[in-house]
Amino acid sequence: MKGQDNDDEGYNEYLYKILVVGDIGTGKTSIIKRFVHNIFSMHYKSTIGVDFALKVINWDPKTEVRLQLWDIAGQERFGSMTRVYYKEAVGAMITFDVTRMSTFEAVAKWKADIDSKVTYGPDDKPIPVVLLANKCDLGKDAFVKTANDMDKYCKDHNFIGWFETSAKDNMNIEKAARFLVEHILKNDVRRNAPQNVVRPDQAPQPQPANESRGCFINT
Numbered sequence: 001m002k003g004q005d006n007d008d009e010g011y012n013e014y015l016y017k018i019l020v021v022g023d024i025g026t027g028k029t030s031i032i033k034r035f036v037h038n039i040f041s042m043h044y045k046s047t048i049g050v051d052f053a054l055k056v057i058n059w060d061p062k063t064e065v066r067l068q069l070w071d072i073a074g075q076e077r078f079g080s081m082t083r084v085y086y087k088e089a090v091g092a093m094i095t096f097d098v099t100r101m102s103t104f105e106a107v108a109k110w111k112a113d114i115d116s117k118v119t120y121g122p123d124d125k126p127i128p129v130v131l132l133a134n135k136c137d138l139g140k141d142a143f144v145k146t147a148n149d150m151d152k153y154c155k156d157h158n159f160i161g162w163f164e165t166s167a168k169d170n171m172n173i174e175k176a177a178r179f180l181v182e183h184i185l186k187n188d189v190r191r192n193a194p195q196n197v198v199r200p201d202q203a204p205q206p207q208p209a210n211e212s213r214g215c216f217i218n219t
């Protein structure tokens, strides 16, 4: 059966937990909704808790990639998440809003939080993180960084790359996600060992929102 084991055609199915973090109002939920459902609304409620969405990508004829995207709401003001929340994530997106400089200043803090709480593989490498400069449909007047500045910033802070995105205009979100997946697949030792197919029932399970809330009592 498809994805259940290493059949004759060597079909593989991978499930990856991806974190989407960044300051409040930077477009995390909008980016996920656009990516997964191809919709946009100006009014996503920021209910406290954790939400997640699944995006299935037919990567190539022999590979299906399932992304479990973890969205946060309400905890952004703490500027950090618990280790439990980050557990078993293999990649992340950090968002900022190009019209609000303070959200860019928060990026380094989010990156440090991820790097200190989750690693990847037997060598404990940092997980790949992509930086999303969101709301670029609103113009860049407020955001004065050049592409060169951003390249340097990514190098200095160990981002795999950055993209100008717009959830509103559907710009670069798919591209950024694919870029991240490429890095994740490259890191995945199982990719060269197809007998170790990841099955959905072995994947990390999201916590219900009310339980997740309990994680923040000590922050």
Ligand SMILES: Nc1nc2c(ncn2[C@@H]2O[C@H](COP(=O)(O)OP(=O)(O)O)[C@@H](O)[C@H]2O)c(=O)[nH]1
Pocket: 022, 023, 024, 025, 026, 027, 028, 029, 030, 031, 041, 042, 043, 044, 046, 134, 135, 136, 137, 138, 165, 166, 167, 168, 169
């Ligand atoms: N113009 C514009 N507005 C956006 C974009 N992405 C999100 N927004 C708006 O920004 C606000 C906050 O977005 P939301 O996804 O709730 O941010 P979150 O708190 O990070 O999840 C909402 O009013 C969205 O409609 C974008 O790409 N362009």
Ligand SMILES: [Mg+2]
Pocket: 028, 029, 030, 044, 045, 046, 071, 072, 073
């Ligand atoms: Mg949200």
